[in-house]
Amino acid sequence: DTGVSQDPRHKITKRGQNVTFRCDPISEHNRLYWYRQTLGQGPEFLTYFQNEAQLEKSRLLSDRFSAERPKGSFSTLEIQRTEQGDSAMYLCASSPTSGSSSEQYFGPGTRLTVT
Amino acid sequence: TQLLEQSPQFLSIQEGENLTVYCNSSSVFSSLQWYRQEPGEGPVLLVTVVTGGEVKKLKRLTFQFGDARKDSSLHITAAQPGDTGLYLCAGVTTDSWGKLQFGAGTQVVVTP
Numbered sequence: 001d002t003g004v005s006q007d008p009r010h011k012i013t014k015r016g017q018n019v020t021f022r023c024d025p026i027s028e029h030n031r032l033y034w035y036r037q038t039l040g041q042g043p044e045f046l047t048y049f050q051n052e053a054q055l056e057k058s059r060l061l062s063d064r065f066s067a068e069r070p071k072g073s074f075s076t077l078e079i080q081r082t083e084q085g086d087s088a089m090y091l092c093a094s095s096p097t098s099g100s101s102s103e104q105y106f107g108p109g110t111r112l113t114v115t
Numbered sequence: 116t117q118l119l120e121q122s123p124q125f126l127s128i129q130e131g132e133n134l135t136v137y138c139n140s141s142s143v144f145s146s147l148q149w150y151r152q153e154p155g156e157g158p159v160l161l162v163t164v165v166t167g168g169e170v171k172k173l174k175r176l177t178f179q180f181g182d183a184r185k186d187s188s189l190h191i192t193a194a195q196p197g198d199t200g201l202y203l204c205a206g207v208t209t210d211s212w213g214k215l216q217f218g219a220g221t222q223v224v225v226t227p
Contacts, residue, residue, distance in 0.1 A: 004157075033214060042119075042203050042217030043158070056212055091157050095213065103148065104215060106157035 002026060004107035006092050012113045013082055020078045021110045025094030032075050033104060034067055035091040036060065043091055049075060050097070082114045118142055119204055121218035129226055131193055136221045138204035139186045145209045147187050149178055152201040152220070194225045 005024045013019050025032050030051050035043035046065070048056045051072035061067075064082075069075040079086055089111050093104040122137045138147070146165045150158035162171050164180035164187065171178045175198075177190040191198055201222050205215035 006157075031213065035215075040219065042205070042219050043215070044217070045214045048212055048214055050212075056214065093157075093215075103160060103163050104213075105160060106150075109155075109157045111155065 004092055004094055004105055006090075006107040006110050008110060009108060010111045010113075012115065015084060015114055016081055018078065018080045019082060019112065020076055021090055021092075021112075023075045023077070023092030023107060025074070025092070026105060027073075028096060029094035029105075030072070030097040031095045031104075032069055033093045033095075034075070034077055035093065037089040037091060037109070038087075046077075079112075082112075084114050087112055087114045118208075118216040119206055119218035121202075121204060121221050123221060124219065125222045125224075127224045127226070128194055130195055134191050134194055134223065136189045136202050136204075136223070137186070138188065138218055140206065141185065142206070142208055142216075143184050144206035145184075147180055147184075147204060147206045148215065149187070149189055150203040150205065152203060158203055191223075194223075196225050196227050199223060199225050 007022045032049040034046040037043040045058050046061050047067050049069040052069050064080045067077045089109045091106055091109045093106045095104045119138055119140045128134055148163050149161045152158040162178045167182045167184045169180045175192045179188045201220045203220045205217045
């Protein structure tokens with residue numbers, strides 16, 4: 001399967017701990033996006049990479065959040081000093097630069113629960 | 116506040132019935148996507164529309180993009196239990212890098 005993969009699928013952590021999620025996009029896709037989805041809502045944009053460059057960050061991304069895409073391939077999203085309000089599904093998506101670049105393909109998500 | 120308003124929020128119908136989901140905004144979009152999401156999974160892309168007035172068909176699903184590129188609809192004919200899921204519309208505004216602005220979704224339940 002050559003779709004977007006995310007790891008882990010589920011993460012339970014205690015408040016105040018740090019967590020890191022990984023996303024492996026579709027191999028030929030240059031663009032990578034992170035979204036967050038809470039219950040009853042659609043996904044909300046967090047940040048966007050074009051290759052290794054982080055080009056946009058949402059105001060939702062407080063300074064406890066950091067994302068990287070060091071070699072323009074996989075990406076990581078780290079949350080420091082987690083809070084209960086961070087509990088959500090974290091989704092990664094990728095898209096090609098050419099063609100209809102707005103078509104984004106999502107991974108299965110990482111479900112974070114902060115206790 | 117979400118840029119895209121979806122209606123209804125919840126729809127429960129019996130197998131064989133038709134249904135329509137609406138997605139409205141005051142903003143103009145360069146493209147609009149429809150996704151379906153199952154519990155605990157990521158959204159799966161169904162279709163992308165880019166031209167005002169465009170109509171696309173995917174088997175029993177018909178997607179329409181409004182002439183002004185501010186709204187869209189999804190119509191399902193003869194719904195089946197396998198159509199059950201959360202339907203999300205998402206638009207790309209002309210001033211963005213391609214980031215998607217999602218509606219809150221319409222939960223569709225089709226009972227046998």
